[in-house]
Amino acid sequence: MNNKAFTLISSSPPYGSSKSRELIDIALAGGVFEQQISLLLLGDGVFALLAEQHPAAIEQKNHGKLMAMLELYGIENILVAERALGERGLTEQDLAVSVSPLDDKAIGRHLARQDVCINL
Amino acid sequence: MKFQINVCAGPSSQGAYSAYRFCQAALTAGHQIGRVFFYSNGVYNANELLSPPSDETDLHQCWRQLGESKGVELVVCIAAAVRRGMLDANEAERYDKNAANISPPFIVSGLGQLVEGALEADRTITFGGGA
Numbered sequence: 001m002n003n004k005a006f007t008l009i010s011s012s013p014p015y016g017s018s019k020s021r022e023l024i025d026i027a028l029a030g031g032v033f034e035q036q037i038s039l040l041l042l043g044d045g046v047f048a049l050l051a052e053q054h055p056a057a058i059e060q061k062n063h064g065k066l067m068a069m070l071e072l073y074g075i076e077n078i079l080v081a082e083r084a085l086g087e088r089g090l091t092e093q094d095l096a097v098s099v100s101p102l103d104d105k106a107i108g109r110h111l112a113r114q115d116v117c118i119n120l
Numbered sequence: 121m122k123f124q125i126n127v128c129a130g131p132s133s134q135g136a137y138s139a140y141r142f143c144q145a146a147l148t149a150g151h152q153i154g155r156v157f158f159y160s161n162g163v164y165n166a167n168e169l170l171s172p173p174s175d176e177t178d179l180h181q182c183w184r185q186l187g188e189s190k191g192v193e194l195v196v197c198i199a200a201a202v203r204r205g206m207l208d209a210n211e212a213e214r215y216d217k218n219a220a221n222i223s224p225p226f227i228v229s230g231l232g233q234l235v236e237g238a239l240e241a242d243r244t245i246t247f248g249g250g251a
Contacts, residue, residue, distance in 0.1 A: 002239055004238065004239055006235075006238070018160065019160065022159065022160050022200065025199065025231055026159075026231060026234060026235070028231075029230070029231035029232050029234065029235050030235050032232065032235075033232065033235045033236065033239070035235065035239075115238075116238045116244045117244075118126065118238075118244065118246050119246060119248065120128055120159075120160060120246070120248050
């Protein structure tokens with residue numbers, strides 16, 4: 001089996017639709033195939049990384065915990081649009097996992113190096 | 121060129137229809153469609169109970185024909201499908217339901233098929249958006 005670089009792109013917030021969770025499921029499946037997986041969070045997608053999430057109040061599972069688990073599955077490359085954090089008044093200290101904040105040009109350079117990009 | 125097509129949009133949205141049109145155009149131009157993978161709300165395309173008015177495009181039948189006449193592999197994500205009430209006969213039995221709404225040429229399988237398809241294809245294209 002050959003090896004490819006995958007980037008999974010989310011711009012949807014963690015609750016309110018199944019997109020964020022279903023994208024993580026693709027990441028996990030890619031991890032099983034031992035592919036090079038990056039997760040790229042743009043726009044409201046960055047909310048999935050927040051450390052302080054209390055979704056029990058709306059009977060949902062905690063996305064922050066799910067994100068923190070990704071490392072165990074070999075998915076360590078979590079990229080975040082620096083601009084998306086700033087626009088939402090967030091800093092890296094608000095997040096449940098360590099991330100690489102990228103400016104728009106760096107995001108473009110990253111995507112240009114990928115074999116497969118999937119955006120739900 | 122060999123394409124892997126991911127369909128994440130439901131049958132009443134432009135995303136799913138564009139995916140189908142892309143498949144047709146690619147085949148006409150002499151390319152190959154390795155696999156169509158239905159994920160997220162895209163699994164609803166496999167619902168054989170869909171009954172649109174007769175003067176509207178029946179996208180389910182379009183996909184079915186693509187599978188039957190062109191031999192395109194139509195794979196529905198099992199996890200995304202069962203949580204949306206989309207079951208083939210095996211899953212209907214497993215979950216003790218009295219009806220099934222997925223049948224060949226649509227087959228249910230795991231997300232690994234999306235990854236594997238992307239590895240085997242030259243290009244992977246995802247059609248999303250809509251409900």
